[in-house]
Amino acid sequence: MKNMTEETLDLMAGRFKILSEPMRLKILHSLHDHEMNVQQIVEVTGANQANVSKHLGIMFDAGILKRRKEGLNSFYSIADESIFKLCDLVCGGIEKNLRKSLSSLKY
Amino acid sequence: MKNMTEETLDLMAGRFKILSEPMRLKILHSLHDHEMNVQQIVEVTGANQANVSKHLGIMFDAGILKRRKEGLNSFYSIADESIFKLCDLVCGGIEKNLRKSLSSLKY
DNA sequence: CTACTATATTGCTATATGCTCATTTAGTTT
DNA sequence: AAACTAAATGAGCATATAGCAATATAGTAG
Numbered sequence: 567m568k569n570m571t572e573e574t575l576d577l578m579a580g581r582f583k584i585l586s587e588p589m590r591l592k593i594l595h596s597l598h599d600h601e602m603n604v605q606q607i608v609e610v611t612g613a614n615q616a617n618v619s620k621h622l623g624i625m626f627d628a629g630i631l632k633r634r635k636e637g638l639n640s641f642y643s644i645a646d647e648s649i650f651k652l653c654d655l656v657c658g659g660i661e662k663n664l665r666k667s668l669s670s671l672k673y
Numbered sequence: 674m675k676n677m678t679e680e681t682l683d684l685m686a687g688r689f690k691i692l693s694e695p696m697r698l699k700i701l702h703s704l705h706d707h708e709m710n711v712q713q714i715v716e717v718t719g720a721n722q723a724n725v726s727k728h729l730g731i732m733f734d735a736g737i738l739k740r741r742k743e744g745l746n747s748f749y750s751i752a753d754e755s756i757f758k759l760c761d762l763v764c765g766g767i768e769k770n771l772r773k774s775l776s777s778l779k780y
Numbered sequence: 781c782t783a784c785t786a787t788a789t790t791g792c793t794a795t796a797t798g799c800t801c802a803t804t805t806a807g808t809t810t
Numbered sequence: 811a812a813a814c815t816a817a818a819t820g821a822g823c824a825t826a827t828a829g830c831a832a833t834a835t836a837g838t839a840g
Contacts, residue, residue, distance in 0.1 A: 570702050574764075575695040581763045586690035587828075588682040595677050604787060617829055619788055629770040638786040638837050646769070652762050656688045657681075659755055663736040694798075711817055724799060726818055745807050745816040782840085789834070796826085804819070810812090 584628050585652065589613055590621050594630070594649060601634065601643035691735050692759065696720055697728050701737070701756060708741070708750035 584590065589611065596602065596610045608618050622642050625631040632645040644650075691697065696718065703709065703717045715725050729749055732738040739752040751757075 570699070572695065574767075575698045575702075577767050578698055578760060578763050579693050579695040581766060582689050583693035586686050586693045588679065588686040589828080591682045591685055592677070595682075614830065615787075616789080616831080619786095620828085623788075629766075629773065635787095635837095640787060646766055648762055648766055652759060653685060655755055655759050655762070656685050659688060659736075659753055660681075660684050662753070666736065696798085721800070722817075723801080723819080726816095727798085730818075742807095742817095747817060783838100784840095785836100785838075787835080787837100790832085792830085792832105793828105795828085798825085799823085800821105802819105802821085805817085807814105807816085809814075 581628065584624060584630065585649070587621070589617070590625060591653070593618070593621055593625070594644070594653075597631070597642060597644055598650070601641045603639040603641050605639075607642070688735065691731060691737065692756070694728070696724070697732060698760070700725070700728055700732070701751070701760075704738070704749060704751055705757070708748045710746040710748050712746075714749070 592611050593607055596607060602610070604615065604618060604622065607622070608615050611618060613621075622631060622633075622640075626633050626642070630644070630646050630649055631642050634641045634643070699718050700714055703714060709717070711722065711726060711729065714729070715722050718725060720728075729738060729740075729747075733740050733749070737751070737753050737756055738749050741748045741750070
């Protein structure tokens with residue numbers, strides 16, 4: 567963590583940016599333990615097809631998702647499981663904050 | 674990780690969003706092991722004062738930074754060290770991706 | 781070849797936000 | 811009180827992008 571070039575910072579920020587959309591997190595969550603085709607993801611998330619397809623494309627390009635094509639279908643799955651560690655850590659931070667807000671309410 | 678309400682997703686996304694700005698990462702990095710006042714952060718980052726102040730405010734509100742006021746100065750420091758774990762994880766992901774790109778170039 | 785289906789892509793609009801400049805606020809000094 | 815300084819805030823501009831509708835692409839079936 568000594569040298570942090572602008573380029574590294576941009577890469578890191580870009581990666582965080584990908585996770586900064588609720589819909590993408592929702593998609594990731596729904597892919598947690600099974601692959602799905604686009605249509606299924608559309609149903610689960612409630613977003614429209616074009617939108618889902620774009621989000622999937624973004625996460626695929628970023629190496630977060632894998633894609634397996636079979637006939638007309640594209641099946642997506644998690645390529646980088648470390649994503650979920652990130653989510654857990656973030657959830658921990660949120661919980662900690664809420665706890666703090668809560669305890670400051672008590673006085 | 675079973676129930677993921679829209680609200681939880683929004684909170685998580687919001688937290689990731691805060692880290693999705695290179696300038697904020699730069700500030701966090703420069704605060705890694707010592708507190709600094711705004712002026713010092715302005716010098717280190719090269720951004721202008723208003724901009725730095727806003728970024729600091731955002732991270733303070735999010736509970737990522739602590740603030741200590743002393744006379745005219747505001748000293749900021751890291752309130753939530755888990756941020757750096759997030760950064761490390763993200764760096765790992767980036768490295769993995771680069772390695773993959775590199776190896777696919779070799780053929 | 782034609783009709784159909786699943787994804788991907790394009791063009792567009794609306795919204796969010798980073799950045800800058802200018803100003804305000806709050807504390808200090810003389 | 812007036813002058814000065816550090817930090818915070820407000821206004822406006824420019825850019826990025828999520829979402830939607832329409833269309834294109836590619837595979838399948840008849």
